[in-house]
Amino acid sequence: MSNVYPALIVMALVTYMIRVLPIILIKGKLKSKFVKSFLYYMPYAVLGAMTFPGILYSTGNILASVLGGAFALFLAYHNQEMIKVAIGGILAAYICQLLL
């Protein structure tokens, strides 16, 4: 095992640098239409990539994940609040796991 505390500090510093450098370096608004459009679409791309297929392996049971995800999709499609969608998905996956 490595010495934990120096490793912990290195990890924290590297991660913070990644997060803070763009905010330190970029002053003012970017002008390029492409860059602005790119940044506007970025959250949807990040979320899409993180959600699928990741969601399938999120509960330890693929069927429970699929049903929980489907219920969340249904709630989100009907414009329910984030917290309701999250709790609905958890409950659907939980009930499914209990029944299996």
Add this chain to the structure above:
Amino acid sequence: MKMHTKDDFYKGLKHGIPIALGYIPVSFTFGLMAVKGGIPVVAAILISMTNLTSAGQFAGMNLIIEGASLIEIALTTFIVNLRYMLMSISLSQKLSNKIPDFKKYILAFGITDEIFAISAVQPGELTSSYMAGLITIPYIGWALGTAMGALTSSLLPPTLQSAMGIALYCMFIAIVVPAAKESKAALVVALTAITISSAFTWIPYINSLSTGWVIIIATIVASSIGAVIFPREEDEYE
């Protein structure tokens, strides 16, 4: 003005609750695995409190347990967490100009996938009160989950705990689906990203790439496609 600040903070707190719900089972697992691997309880909690990353921390923890060098740990952390740089660039455009620089530098610490995604889809500029509210509960949840895992005294039954793993993803769905209903561009971007990440998960040979890289590649390709096919007009940008 003062009332406004308080409202923003509460709004942020409220938006942070589902993020924290999703963080607890993940950080619980982190705490559990770290202590099982020989990392002291206090160190495991400190890693969570100073790093606030999921994949990055797990990778770092494994390297620490394996006895890797500091350079190896630094490089891996850098690669796995590089996507935060994209998110930070995006937030640099979205944070209100009125926020003093030092506050922006503090808020930068709280950039995670989930916190970024929620803040990026808010209408208009972001205030420091909103961001502070949004970061608070997930941060506590992340530290608390780690502590619970490290002390292995979970109050939750294992089935419920594993079902909670889906919370983050449900939250993502709650953001993307209403947007995709309204805007064809958002739908195309999200579906492109899903296709790319699925390909990197299931197609042989390319499925060995780490999650961090897959997210970076999918984000850059899908957002570029969106920007080329559906460029945004000047005044549409918030």
